[in-house]
Amino acid sequence: MTVRQALEQGTELLEKSGIDAPRLTAEVLLSHAIRQPKQWLYAHSTDELRELWWIHYGRYLHERMKGKPTQYITGIQEFYGRDFQVTPAVLIPRPETELLVEAVLQTLLPKGPILDIGTGSGAIAITLALEAKAQIAAVDISPEALQVAKANAATLGADVHFLQGDLLEAIAPQSLAAIVSNPPYIPKTQQDTLQREVVDHEPHLALFSEEDGMQHYRRIIEQSKRVLIPGGWLFLELAFDTAPKLKRLLPEAEIRPDLAGHPRIAIAQI
Ligand SMILES: C[S@@+](CC[C@H](N)C(=O)[O-])C[C@H]1O[C@@H](n2cnc3c(N)ncnc32)[C@H](O)[C@@H]1O
Numbered sequence: 001m002t003v004r005q006a007l008e009q010g011t012e013l014l015e016k017s018g019i020d021a022p023r024l025t026a027e028v029l030l031s032h033a034i035r036q037p038k039q040w041l042y043a044h045s046t047d048e049l050r051e052l053w054w055i056h057y058g059r060y061l062h063e064r065m066k067g068k069p070t071q072y073i074t075g076i077q078e079f080y081g082r083d084f085q086v087t088p089a090v091l092i093p094r095p096e097t098e099l100l101v102e103a104v105l106q107t108l109l110p111k112g113p114i115l116d117i118g119t120g121s122g123a124i125a126i127t128l129a130l131e132a133k134a135q136i137a138a139v140d141i142s143p144e145a146l147q148v149a150k151a152n153a154a155t156l157g158a159d160v161h162f163l164q165g166d167l168l169e170a171i172a173p174q175s176l177a178a179i180v181s182n183p184p185y186i187p188k189t190q191q192d193t194l195q196r197e198v199v200d201h202e203p204h205l206a207l208f209s210e211e212d213g214m215q216h217y218r219r220i221i222e223q224s225k226r227v228l229i230p231g232g233w234l235f236l237e238l239a240f241d242t243a244p245k246l247k248r249l250l251p252e253a254e255i256r257p258d259l260a261g262h263p264r265i266a267i268a269q270i
Pocket residue numbers: 090091092093094097117118119120121122123124139140141142145165166167182183184185205206207
């Protein structure tokens with residue numbers, strides 16, 4: 001079997017299983033099996049597939065058809081132009097979250113540290129550390145997530161101070177210039193409405209917030225008044241439908257839309 005035939009077969013199998021973007025997924029999985037970039041596949045389309053490549057590729061296709069997200073198979077997700085390691089201990093960073101990073105980069109902040117709450121893979125904190133000349137800290141309640149974030153910071157050469165903790169509990173009063181967070185925001189009651197590949201594979205600690213899904217926002221907003229220096233900023237990513245509830249908690253917040261026009265980011269100076 002040649003590389004081209006393997007891609008065609010893989011695409012067909014994924015398509016029959018109802019997987020989105022079957023051709024692209026087959027390419028990503030085959031290039032991961034061969035440990036070569038995707039362009040290699042085009043330059044070697046008539047090469048015979050080695051047995052070991054075929055075994056890996058077959059396993060990856062099977063995992064994807066059973067619903068495992070491609071990023072947890074390859075262990076990589078791109079964010080803001082950089083490759084981040086992802087494991088099932090962390091949420092797969094989403095493209096919308098890049099807007100949150102941009103909002104921070106575009107704002108003139110007072111001098112002082114910026115804290116990323118619920119850092120997961122470290123995507124937000126590490127990107128800010130590399131893009132902004134600022135002191136960056138990051139907190140997560142999950143020690144497994146922090147291990148992934150620390151590995152990403154080391155690989156990407158980012159200077160981030162990581163700590164384990166519950167939101168802002170361990171943070172000293174009036175010590176931060178800004179807080180940025182993409183917290184868990186899905187109400188448990190909506191679990192059945194989510195895509196299976198999200199519910200079955202992504203960490204529930206990263207997805208769900210108690211009661212109406214607003215508990216993390218409520219606690220962050222309340223606690224931020226204690227830890228931000230006067231004139232400090234709060235940047236929050238929102239679910240596509242939470243802006244009205246957020247406005248009730250933080251009436252002064254400016255709400256910005258994502259590229260699809262959904263209200264996605266709340267920004268407030270505290
Ligand atoms: C939606 S994920 C965001 C991950 C990453 N910042 C991103 O945007 O891709 C939320 C993160 O918050 C963490 N988390 C949940 N509850 C927390 C808490 N009480 N204190 C600190 N972190 C928490 C989870 O472990 C998870 O890593």
